[in-house]
Amino acid sequence: MAAGSTNDFDLIVLGAGTGGYTAAFRAAQLGMNVALVDGGKIGGTCLHVGCIPTKALLESAELFARLKKAKEFGILLDGQPGFDFEAIARRRDQVVKRMWTGLKGLVDKNKVTWVAGRGRLEGAGAIRVALNGEDGTPGAGGERVLHARNVILATGSRVKSLPGLVPDGRRIITSDDVTTKADLPRSIAIVGAGAVGSEFASLFHDLGVAVTLLEYLPAIVPLEDRDVSAALERSFTRRGIKVVTRARFDTASVKVTDEGVSMLVGPDGGVSDELRVEQLLVATGRAANTEEIGLETTKVELERGFVKVDGWMRTAQPHVYAIGDLIGGLMLAHVAAHEGIVAVHEIAGEGPEAIDYDHQPRATYTHPQVASIGLTEQQCEERGIAIKKGVFNFAAIAKAVIVGETEGFAKVIADASSDEVLGVHLIGPAVTDLIAEAALGMTLEATAWEIGAATHPHPTLAEVMGEAAMAVAGRQINA
Secondary structure, X not given: OOOOOOOEEEEEEEOOOHHHXXXXXXXHHOOOOEEXXXXXXXXXXXXXXXXXHHHHHHHHHHHHHHHOOHHHHOOOOOOOOOOOHHHHHHHHHHHHHHHHHHHHHHHHHOOOEEEEEEEEEOOOOEEEEEEOOOOOOOOOOOEEEEEEEEEEEOOOEEEOOOOOOOOOOOOEEOHHHHOOOOOOXXXXXXXXXXXXXXXXXXXXXXXXXXEEEEEOOOOOOOOOOHHHHHHHHHHHHHHXXXXXXXXXXXXXXXXXXXXXEEEEEEEOOOOOEEEEEOEEEEOOOEEEOOOOOOHHXXXXXXXXXXXXXXXXXEOOOOOEEEOXXXXXXXXXXXXHHHHHHHHHHHHOOOOOOOOOHHHOXXXXXXXXXXXXXXXXXXXXXXXXXXXXXXXXXXXXXXXXXHHXXXXXXXXXXXXXXOOEEEXXXXXXXXXXXXXXXXXXXXXXXXXXXXXXXXXXXXXXXXHHHHHHHHHOOOOOOOO
């Protein structure tokens, strides 16, 4: 990767995850001299221990689940399908390596200076980097002090556990362990049923692992629309995943042995029973990497453990910006990338629009998939917004019947007076791709009727969007 001899830059980006490298590449495209600093590999959490390896595993698991239904499609297999998890893990690692290699090439293509080492702010315009050695050893390469008028902080986040639960990588594990190792337990309990926990519940179940999914709140994927949360819980339960919402357990009851993990678990106010599993996966959120990056040498402010910014990613310190998991919020890779673009265009003086988090799509790669954008029905109620809504089931979509995935629906929420789309919520096949239509529509401030009036090719899964949008006015065609 590119490395320059100068220490003076127009922009220094500290952290090379999705948000950081996106910001660096866009800034270089705008003619800035850019340094990208990171002690690890370009791509960060998403590429190496997050989004990409997880989705590679999920793809193998879903293919295996479909192969078990091959006879329904007239495909005859010689015996029952099986899998080799070590081979699945190797493919996961190959996907990561391929994407990482591509990113390294983009550093050179965009003429970004790559600085391998751990960086720390020294005031607003300088970063002292403890350079990696030639063999990658942290701090073994001496120091280099970089200067720039503008800095973007993109140091990301790390997995966090519950008090009293200390991951050991063997019996009590985190998502980092699942995405880097090649062993598969026979049974697992997953603490936390947000997007990460629910994805792993789906993954492990499809690979034959006995799964218990524990969620403290009343619903799984609790940030999603309540109808979607309820539908996913029904689907999981129907498939054989044990789901416990309003789950309560004392971490002091967790016992780790050579054989596995035991704990006392029960619903809130109910009787606790002993749960024994081979592994316990903690999926209870992430903590921002704010420590030891020199924030105390600036006027940058923290709020609830995250760096505080405005809609243009500006911190309280002039010329210092922050993006991605470091600032909290949705904590999604594509949102971090968008934040990075907004910050760079603000630095360039182009007057970008402030980021609108209600227009940022969310995607969860469970089986069935979940995707959404905008306000949920419950959020509209909380804000006192009068709405009208349309719901259309995949069971009435020809392509869903053809692919054998008829579970789920599309839900379009519109303003009762203006018909402007306020939220779109999907559960079903390929909805993490279908949500892009809603994202474009909401960016253009489309009405439900405009989305419904757009011609959706037949037979496609995308028809569910058109039908749901027309259903807002009670004018759906195929139901």
